[in-house]
Amino acid sequence: GAGVSQSPSNKVTEKGKDVELRCDPISGHTALYWYRQSLGQGLEFLIYFQGNSAPDKSGLPSDRFSAERTGGSVSTLTIQRTQQEDSAVYLCASSLPLDRTSYEQYFGPGTRLTVT
Amino acid sequence: QKEVEQDPGPLSVPEGAIVSLNCTYSNSAFQYFMWYRQYSRKGPELLMYTYSSGNKEDGRFTAQVDKSSKYISLFIRDSQPSDSATYLCATFGGYQKVTFGTGTKLQVIP
Numbered sequence: 156g157a158g159v160s161q162s163p164s165n166k167v168t169e170k171g172k173d174v175e176l177r178c179d180p181i182s183g184h185t186a187l188y189w190y191r192q193s194l195g196q197g198l199e200f201l202i203y204f205q206g207n208s209a210p211d212k213s214g215l216p217s218d219r220f221s222a223e224r225t226g227g228s229v230s231t232l233t234i235q236r237t238q239q240e241d242s243a244v245y246l247c248a249s250s251l252p253l254d255r256t257s258y259e260q261y262f263g264p265g266t267r268l269t270v271t
Numbered sequence: 272q273k274e275v276e277q278d279p280g281p282l283s284v285p286e287g288a289i290v291s292l293n294c295t296y297s298n299s300a301f302q303y304f305m306w307y308r309q310y311s312r313k314g315p316e317l318l319m320y321t322y323s324s325g326n327k328e329d330g331r332f333t334a335q336v337d338k339s340s341k342y343i344s345l346f347i348r349d350s351q352p353s354d355s356a357t358y359l360c361a362t363f364g365g366y367q368k369v370t371f372g373t374g375t376k377l378q379v380i381p
Contacts, residue, residue: 159314188368197279197373198315198359211368246314250369258303258363262314 157181159263161247167269168237176232176266180249187230188250188260189222193243201245204230205252237270244268274298277360277372286381290347294360294372297341301362301370304336306345309357309374318358319345350379 160179168174180187189201200214204224215221219238224230234241244267248260277294284290292306303322307315321327324338335344343360359374 190371197277198371200368200371203368248314258305258320258361258369259317260315260369262316264312264314 159247159249159261161245161263161266163266164264165267165269167271170239170270171236173233173235174237174268176234176245176247176268178230178232178247178249178263180228180230180247181261182228183251184249184261185227185252186250187224188248189230189232190246190248191216191243192246192265198246201232234268237268239270242268242270274370275360275362275372278375279373281376281378283378283380284350286350286352286379288350288379290345290350290354290377290379292345292347292358292360292375292377294343295341296343296362296370298362298370299338299341303363304334304343305361305363305369306332306334307359307361307371309359311356315357315359347377350377352379352381355379 162177187204191199202212202222206227207224219235222232244265246265248262250260275296305320306318308318309315319334321334321336327334331348333346355378357374357376360372363369
């Protein structure tokens with residue numbers, strides 16, 4: 156079946172521009188996660204959704220970052236006024252509803268963002 | 272203090288060596304412990320998981336959890352160049368988000 160898809164796969168933008176990153180989770184997966192992975196750094200948690208609500212936004216680095224999810228499916232991560240330090244791979248993952256069996260997250264291939 | 276700590280490496284070993292990857296965690300409520308493998312330019316994939324303390328073996332891979340010391344290990348026997356990847360440990364307490372370590376980059380040299 157279809158896995159998690161993300162678009163675009165690569166994005167080059169100029170400093171100060173806004174970008175939108177999209178994630179299509181696996182059908183039926185109500186939990187959705189956004190992570191950032193920078194070169195030489197680990198997997199940095201940004202935000203997670205249970206359905207359309209985001210109980211934990213603690214990982215968003217600044218108020219330039221926002222995310223939404225509609226219809227319990229597609230999610231968009233928006234970065235306003237991009238800075239060079241925003242350059243990273245942005246990974247999305249989805250899982251079954253948060254209970255004892257939902258430990259397995261399925262990751263998309265990521266969006267590689269480069270801010271010039 | 273991060274909830275899950277992992278040495279970022281890189282770790283470089285010769286082919287055929289036994290590899291030991293380790294993490295520590297701080298929250299005693301964590302019950303599920305996972306290892307994800309991430310190849311270059313790909314998303315992480317679940318490799319193994321264990322519940323509570325103990326060992327779990329799958330082919331050349333053994334996952335070990337010691338809850339008394341809050342220590343998680345992954346052992347790879349007879350390492351192969353195809354094992355070269357970043358390995359991320361992760362923990363889960365149920366009804367909470369999964370918490371990942373930062374990942375250890377492993378290179379197996381032919």
